[in-house]
Amino acid sequence: MTYNQGMDTIIIGAGLSGLAAGIRLAMFDKKVCIVEKHTVVGGLNSFYSRKNRLFDVGLHAMTNFTPKGVRSSPLGKLLKQLRFSHDDFRLCQQEMSEIRFPDSSLCFTNEFEFFRQEVAEKFPAQIDGFNKLVEKIRNYDELSLEGADGLSSRPVLESFINDPVLIDMLFCPLMYYGNAREGDMDFYQFVIMFKSIFIEGFSKPQGGMNYILNLMVQRYKDLGGEMRLGNGVKAINTRQGSVSSVTLEDGEELATQAVLSSMGYIETMRCCEPEIPAIEICETGQVSFMESLFVVDKMPRDLGYDKSIVFFSTQPRFDYKVPADLIETSTGVLCCSNNFKYPEPLEEGLIRLTNLANFGKWDGLPRKDYIAAKKECRARALDALFTFFPDFSENMVFLDSFTPKTIKKYTGHINGAVYGAPEKIKNGKTPVKNLYICGTDQGFLGIIGATLSGISMANLHVLQ
């Protein structure tokens, strides 16, 4: 069956980029429909419930915190473009986060001068180089939608800083929160992440991702946007190099003038019918994670966990790469949701532990071994953690874990690659004329980045 009254734009994926694009288009009276295969919105930054508890998945916190009134920052731009007020997001700032290595620790807050002071105290010989690096970062145009300059971060950092441990410590949070590449990072991506984490900072919305997502869905629907949940895209039908319609999993065919897809570049190309043969960029992303959530019977602070987020390496050197084994336990990210400045304390203590993981290894396990491996890896991750942090194993009242396989299942991203493919398509264009990419493979990462990606692609390709 075919709908004859076609859509102006079909958006694939009800994650942050898709919802943001949808709001922009519906705001200017475009006939728009968001199609999402999962029954829940959010994509890579979503939530789920277990035993009456609601858990966020995806990034531990929102990056890019800037206070109310700052309008030129990524957060300020996002709020303006979606016409939310800063108060609508109910953002609660972090208290303090930390980068912890065996021989050194650097703390940071949402005040950049605090971090600069930390670097000056812990690495006095490097502070001049660090300041010069910050100067380069501040003057760099990382948001250009033109092609990348191909600059890698490591050589740039090494030209300013000659202590490899400090370089690793700077990389650690930035890679964990937005690097699709192993070992090194594109310099523009490094700049985006440096600004979003060190210069701006962390916050969490009161009410979690669920709250922000609901706010966006409500705005989208109020503007007249349509949404199909639990019904994925089976085929993007193209004719002579342009999209004519989209066929959904239930067989329905929707005619459309344009498609904005957030399911990933290669994932989108594979969905085209007939298939698009010439895919010049075909490297798939590999970076994925295992995460465990621990509800504890005390506030994390009372268990010795007083930081908002800790990026740690129990080894002197930090290596960001897909582990050969199921997971890498010597490094990870620890988040205590309680240690954000909420107006009311959260009811229960919650600790999240994230480790790099190998999709292929997880995917290759038979069902019964998979369940056992999840338990075993969680235990190993905790053992490694407790060599570096206080033991809370007696205080757990609930725990749950997910793996790269879980991420693949719910988001459809190949390899459960949370940051998508290493090569980004910054202008969002594909070989198909009216088919565009937004979200992780377009190049802006994180919660704010994904949302801005949807906004900028909607503006550039549909509204202008």
Place this chain on the structure above:
Amino acid sequence: MTIEEVRQIILNILADIAPDEDISSIDDNTKLRDQIDLDSMDFLDIVMELRKRFNIEVPEKDYEHLATMAGCVSYLTPLLKGRSMAS
């Protein structure tokens, strides 16, 4: 539409585009950009709101006329002649 009504229309659009800004004290002869921190994305929104609300197309070469409130009013008043505020 009177000049005052055209001015009010611009204020309404600005209030929608920039909910966190104080637009009550806008000076008509100073650039809007310098008073309420508008960037090129915001100007695009003003143009699109005019299209949406009044079916007015502002070509890119005319964007400069929208730089100040006084500029907006003198550019838009003839285009909105005979129209009512309720669009």
